[in-house]
Amino acid sequence: MDSPMILVVIGKNEVEEFLHYKDLIPRLEVALGEFSKPDREDIQPVRCTVPLQRYNGFLGLMPAYLAHEDFLCTKMVCFYKRESGSNLPSTRATVLLIDPEYGNVNAVMDGDVITAKRTAAVSAISAKLLMPAKSEVFTILGSGHQALSHYNVFTETFSFKQVRVWSWRRESSERFAQAALGPVTVCESVEEAVNGADVIVTATRATEPVLFGQWVKPGAHVAAVGACRPDWRELDDVLMSKAEVYVDSREGAAAESGEVILSGAKVFAELGEVLNGTRPAQREKTTVFKSLGMGIQDAVAAKLVFEQWKRHH
Numbered sequence: 001m002d003s004p005m006i007l008v009v010i011g012k013n014e015v016e017e018f019l020h021y022k023d024l025i026p027r028l029e030v031a032l033g034e035f036s037k038p039d040r041e042d043i044q045p046v047r048c049t050v051p052l053q054r055y056n057g058f059l060g061l062m063p064a065y066l067a068h069e070d071f072l073c074t075k076m077v078c079f080y081k082r083e084s085g086s087n088l089p090s091t092r093a094t095v096l097l098i099d100p101e102y103g104n105v106n107a108v109m110d111g112d113v114i115t116a117k118r119t120a121a122v123s124a125i126s127a128k129l130l131m132p133a134k135s136e137v138f139t140i141l142g143s144g145h146q147a148l149s150h151y152n153v154f155t156e157t158f159s160f161k162q163v164r165v166w167s168w169r170r171e172s173s174e175r176f177a178q179a180a181l182g183p184v185t186v187c188e189s190v191e192e193a194v195n196g197a198d199v200i201v202t203a204t205r206a207t208e209p210v211l212f213g214q215w216v217k218p219g220a221h222v223a224a225v226g227a228c229r230p231d232w233r234e235l236d237d238v239l240m241s242k243a244e245v246y247v248d249s250r251e252g253a254a255a256e257s258g259e260v261i262l263s264g265a266k267v268f269a270e271l272g273e274v275l276n277g278t279r280p281a282q283r284e285k286t287t288v289f290k291s292l293g294m295g296i297q298d299a300v301a302a303k304l305v306f307e308q309w310k311r312h313h
């Protein structure tokens with residue numbers, strides 16, 4: 001028998017309505033744990049990238065198969081090294097849900113909200129595991145899409161006394177502070193923004209270091225979200241050498257992370273290994289979580305959206 005060929009299109013508003021951190025975080029924790037098991041069944045190749053030199057960008061293809069759930073999808077994400085003053089988004093993404101048995105596409109979904117929320121949710125998981133026990137000051141470097149989703153999930157999940165933002169342009173930081181649901185202190189420099197911070201998220205389009213180890217308080221946790229090419233950096237060598245480095249995928253970091261490749265820093269663990277209890281969370285040390293994004297994270301989020309969509313239609 002053939003598969004029923006029904007194709008649905010799920011837009012940004014619906015994805016936003018159906019994807020909640022409270023559901024996403026526990027499912028991501030399970031998926032990251034499964035991914036880091038030596039006998040994992042879920043399949044996720046390292047992102048395949050197609051350079052778009054004319055547009056100063058890349059197309060990234062991110063397929064994933066969640067074996068236990070028999071769920072197959074692929075994200076297609078274009079990312080661009082925009083000019084510093086550009087208001088265009090640096091990433092645009094779409095997710096295709098594919099029937100694993102017949103190969104037809106069941107759904108086409110907006111991938112921008114999925115990318116923003118799953119990335120922020122994974123950084124929040126890293127902070128839950130690795131930030132100092134008494135974390136009071138939270139700093140975000142960058143004021144774009146990822147900065148906002150990180151602000152949302154971090155303030156929803158943790159109680160900080162102060163939230164700070166720094167961005168290249170003061171107007172963007174001020175716009176960010178106005179859009180935020182609680183008080184945000186706008187800082188003039190990275191050094192001022194991170195001085196004494198317990199938790200730092202770097203979510204910029206920088207390709208050279210913006211965060212220097214000499215400014216980072218010993219014991220702080222840094223979730224480094226930008227710099228997703230082997231020759232791009234947000235963090236300097238001092239920070240990479242003084243921190244214990246955690247990643248989402250060792251294989252991904254070895255292939256794609258400028259922070260890891262160029263600094264020569266050793267990766268201590270995948271987040272999934274910490275979740276499985278096979279590697280410790282060194283909360284008392286300075287820690288960096290180098291995030292690159294994974295197809296299985298998109299799959300977890302897309303599955304949640306599709307389940308909710310089916311319940312509502």
Ligand SMILES: NC(=O)C1=CN([C@@H]2O[C@H](COP(=O)(O)OP(=O)(O)OC[C@H]3O[C@@H](n4cnc5c(N)ncnc54)[C@H](O)[C@@H]3O)[C@@H](O)[C@H]2O)C=CC1
Nearest residue numbers: 090119142143144145146203204205206226227291292293
């Ligand atoms: N780890 C992951 O899973 C993912 C990582 N990303 C990466 O996260 C970063 C942020 O993405 P979005 O928020 O979507 O981008 P966006 O374009 O919305 O925001 C980028 C921010 O970086 C700032 N910026 C631009 N050039 C800069 C520079 N040279 N130095 C310092 N700041 C600079 C901009 O002013 C803006 O505040 C990008 O590098 C993107 O590739 C995006 C999606 C997923």
Ligand SMILES: O=C(O)C1=NCCCC1
Nearest residue numbers: 077079115228292293294
């Ligand atoms: O995981 C993702 O999605 C992305 N990661 C790096 C930058 C582009 C999107």
